[in-house]
Amino acid sequence: MNQIRRALVTGATGFVGSHLVRRLVAEGWHVECVVRPRSERSMLPVQAICREHDGSTCGLTDLVSGASPHVVFHLASMFVSEHLPEQVEPLIRSNILFGAQLLEAMSSAGVDALVNTGTVWQHYGTADYDPVNLYAATKQAFEAIAWFYSRARCLRVLTLELSDTYGPDDRRSKLFSLLRKAASTGDRLAMSGGEQLIDLVYVDDVVDALLVAASSVLLQPSGYMRSFGVLSGRPIALRALVNEYLSVTGQSIEIDWGGRPYRHREVMVPPNCTPSLEDWQPSVGLAEGIRRMERLPR
Numbered sequence: 419m420n421q422i423r424r425a426l427v428t429g430a431t432g433f434v435g436s437h438l439v440r441r442l443v444a445e446g447w448h449v450e451c452v453v454r455p456r457s458e459r460s461m462l463p464v465q466a467i468c469r470e471h472d473g474s475t476c477g478l479t480d481l482v483s484g485a486s487p488h489v490v491f492h493l494a495s496m497f498v499s500e501h502l503p504e505q506v507e508p509l510i511r512s513n514i515l516f517g518a519q520l521l522e523a524m525s526s527a528g529v530d531a532l533v534n535t536g537t538v539w540q541h542y543g544t545a546d547y548d549p550v551n552l553y554a555a556t557k558q559a560f561e562a563i564a565w566f567y568s569r570a571r572c573l574r575v576l577t578l579e580l581s582d583t584y585g586p587d588d589r590r591s592k593l594f595s596l597l598r599k600a601a602s603t604g605d606r607l608a609m610s611g612g613e614q615l616i617d618l619v620y621v622d623d624v625v626d627a628l629l630v631a632a633s634s635v636l637l638q639p640s641g642y643m644r645s646f647g648v649l650s651g652r653p654i655a656l657r658a659l660v661n662e663y664l665s666v667t668g669q670s671i672e673i674d675w676g677g678r679p680y681r682h683r684e685v686m687v688p689p690n691c692t693p694s695l696e697d698w699q700p701s702v703g704l705a706e707g708i709r710r711m712e713r714l715p716r
């Protein structure tokens with residue numbers, strides 16, 4: 419009989435995390451999730467066990483030890499594109515301190531396989547390392563710490579660098595939620611010039627990539643640490659993307675293109691400088707993904 423696979427997931431209550439947990443449960447994994455006392459858990463299946471982290475390293479070690487997972491999926495993160503001074507501490511707490519506690523907890527509990535999530539924004543202008551923003555710098559800082567744990571404590575770490583993702587049940591305030599809101603209110607939407615290319619991967623394809631990554635990291639020798647890109651390979655200009663969304667959904671919105679400046683260090687072309695994840699291809703095209711996201715019939 420096959421042994422039941424066990425996963426521990428951080429960021430399980432987030433967009434990608436909740437889709438991942440539902441898939442793991444559907445595929446028969448035993449899943450435990452590290453949540454915060456105030457995390458909204460209603461999107462998680464009842465089979466997934468939520469464990470509250472008390473904020474301490476010892477507390478996290480107990481959670482990791484109790485879950486005894488074959489693999490840890492680390493998706494917890496705070497995202498902010500242009501930070502305010504008061505966001506420095508929460509960014510570092512969520513993206514560096516919590517991650518470092520997790521690595522220490524894994525090492526203490528004898529759990530050694532980690533699938534981590536990074537961002538292509540660690541590579542502004544396709545540099546090996548040039549963070550687009552403080553968020554991307556914190557993701558890199560976590561990897562620098564993970565490097566210690568892989569060298570000195572023999573952890574196996576595979577990072578997937580994500581670009582943009584989309585799909586149903588996305589509570590983040592991103593492009594599609596803005597378009598949806600403008601379509602329902604009839605408000606005119608001010609946007610940048612719209613020339614920037616966006617690389618979007620449908621959330622089911624991202625989950626596929628996470629599962630491929632888990633299978634891969636479990637086959638690696640101790641001390642392994644590598645990063646792979648998860649991109650659709652079909653970047654599309656923001657203006658064309660908005661047109662595609664409106665055409666698939668049959669909505670119309672008044673858009674003031676150029677009504678907002680581009681962001682400081684706007685990414686005009688998604689960096690594609692990290693090797694692609696082997697044994698993974700996106701399978702959901704943009705029009706189909708938009709239909710699925712909006713739950714429209716074919």
Ligand SMILES: NC(=O)c1ccc[n+]([C@@H]2O[C@H](COP(=O)([O-])OP(=O)(O)OC[C@H]3O[C@@H](n4cnc5c(N)ncnc54)[C@H](OP(=O)(O)O)[C@@H]3O)[C@@H](O)[C@H]2O)c1
Nearest residue numbers: 429431432433434457493494495512535537580581582583
């Ligand atoms: N989605 C994308 O397009 C994209 C692109 C590039 C990289 N990524 C990376 O992919 C991962 C998943 O992204 P996502 O979009 O699914 O994230 P998300 O929807 O913003 O969710 C973030 C998750 O992290 C948890 N979290 C934040 N701070 C925490 C802390 N201090 N302790 C414990 N949990 C904490 C949140 O828990 P609460 O429910 O308690 O708030 C939530 O479950 C992240 O690492 C992100 O950086 C995503």
